[in-house]
Amino acid sequence: MRFADSFQKPGDRFLRDRYKHYEPEDLIAIAAGKPLEFEPGTEFAYCNTNYFIIGLLIKKVTGRSYRDEIRERVLEPIGLTRTTLPGDDPEIPEPHARGYMRIAGRTEDVTLMNPSEAGCAGEIISTTADLDRFLVALFGGELLGEAEFQQMTTPLPREMIRDLPMGIGYGLGLMKLQNDKNMDLWGHGAGIPGYATFAATTPDLSIRVQLSITLDADFGKEAEQAVIRGVNTAVCF
Incomplete structure (x- = not known):
């Protein structure tokens, strides 16, 4: 059940609503109003709605927002000083690249938007250096215990996966990335109007790419294919 299929689409809707605030409960309700794609537990398809639900669970369990928990548990302990969770702030810390998107046959600058539409599924703004530091901390054992990390990097059976953009296996919030050398490469991709990103590493941290x-x-499949081409260019030389 995905709110993005009917909601998070480019075009006139984006240009009209780019600075609008969205509550996670409203976005989840869009997904909940759709029929199931398959019976729970029988298949897997990547879905941003799940991360919105996790964000609400974090608040229910801790009494604090997921932003506060991420800052205290991740950003501050490992020194990610250039990584922010902007909330409703449409501005991006300088310096930064500008994002563009084709809308109705025109090139539109879509750099600025209210990121509440992405919420805890993708509102974080970071740098390639901070992404690299995060991977080193995660795979180096600074953030999780061994049992938790093993769960995170144990992929679902391949036959269960129906849809996984840029990936061929999925654990808990980490995907195994498709690449031309069949390298054991783990990380995660992301997309928001105007931008596509990916951060990945081999388990021994010997090869890393951001x-x-x-x-x-x-916005969509073209961005996914661009990321896959970029990863292959970076690591498959």
């Missing part, structure tokens, strides 16, 4: 891509393209 990508930040701006495109003059439709």
Whole structure:
């Protein structure tokens, strides 16, 4: 059940509503109003709605927002000083690349938007250096215990996966990335109008890649393919 299929789409809707605030409960309700794609537990498809639900669970369990928990548990302990959770703030810390998107046959600058539409599924703004530091901390054992990390990197059976953009296996919030050398490469991709990103590493941290891509393209499959091409160019030499 995905709110993005009917809601988070480019075009006139984006230009009209780019600075609008969205409550996570309202976005979840859009997804909940749709029929199931498959019976729970029988298949897996990547879905941003799940992360919105996790954000509400964090607040229910801790009494604090997911932003506060991420800052205290992740950003501050490992020194991610250039990583922010902007909430409703449409501005991006300088310096930054500008994002573009094709809308009705025109190239539109879509750099600024209220990121509440992405919420805890993708509102974080970071740098390639901070992404690299995060991977080193995660795979180096600074953030999780061994049992938790093993759960995170144990992929679902491949036959369960129906849809996984840019990936061929999925654990808990980490995907195994498709690449031309069949390298054991783990990380996660992201997309928001105007931008596509990916951060990945081999488990031993010997090969790491962080990508930040701006495109003059439709938001969706074109961005996913651009990330896959970028990863292959970076690691499959």
